Amino acid sequence: AAGVxxxxxxxxxxxxxxxxxxxxPIPRHDTVYWYQQGPGQDPQFLISFYEKMQSDKGxxxxxxxxxxxxxxxxxxxxxxxxxxxxxxxxxxSSSFPGENTGELFFGxxxxxxxx
Amino acid sequence: xxxxxxxxxxxxxxxEAFLTINCTYTATGYPSLFWYVQYPGEGLQLLLKATxxxxxxxxxxxxxxxxxxxxxxxxxxxxVQVSDSAVYFCALSPPGANSKxxxxxxxxxxxxx
Numbered sequence: 001a002a003g004v005x006x007x008x009x010x011x012x013x014x015x016x017x018x019x020x021x022x023x024x025p026i027p028r029h030d031t032v033y034w035y036q037q038g039p040g041q042d043p044q045f046l047i048s049f050y051e052k053m054q055s056d057k058g059x060x061x062x063x064x065x066x067x068x069x070x071x072x073x074x075x076x077x078x079x080x081x082x083x084x085x086x087x088x089x090x091x092x093s094s095s096f097p098g099e100n101t102g103e104l105f106f107g108x109x110x111x112x113x114x115x
Numbered sequence: 116x117x118x119x120x121x122x123x124x125x126x127x128x129x130x131e132a133f134l135t136i137n138c139t140y141t142a143t144g145y146p147s148l149f150w151y152v153q154y155p156g157e158g159l160q161l162l163l164k165a166t167x168x169x170x171x172x173x174x175x176x177x178x179x180x181x182x183x184x185x186x187x188x189x190x191x192x193x194x195v196q197v198s199d200s201a202v203y204f205c206a207l208s209p210p211g212a213n214s215k216x217x218x219x220x221x222x223x224x225x226x227x228x
Binding site for chain 2: 048092
């Protein structure tokens, strides 16, 4: 079965550079979530989208932005990168945001290293 | 705010040993509770869930019971296997939210043959 696809899997950037992560949800899933997991930390919720509109916002820095496109894929744009942005970034998708099922389907993550 | 606390790790067990991983939570109302598992090199996968008090979630021999009185959701398995080696995350989703999850810090389980 198709899963959540994230790209790139690994990314190395210099401080103050820009990075873009992409997420392709499971077909027919209309909700996308972004999480950030620092070394030895639990995943922290960044932002989510439902039907191409932002549905919730967590601890996403102002330097980051995200959007969901007409084909439901999502991109997380990160500018003015800092060393502390080095983390594993997870994307997850689900089929309906209103049900409290919590059954998010996660991608394998994109590991960003800022040097 | 909502939070999830997991026992300190890592945990190393011999095959066929009994497993308990403690998880407690702080939340208003009646959240849904989950255990997610992350196998080496893979993404997070839902292991089991419980959506109301006294519910028991179970999957692949793992069980966890939603205890409102102790605000706990401890994960148990009677006989672990080497293939259970992974990182386990306890998580909650508040009622009425758009399924946003709050995770615990995760615990690494290593099972020796």
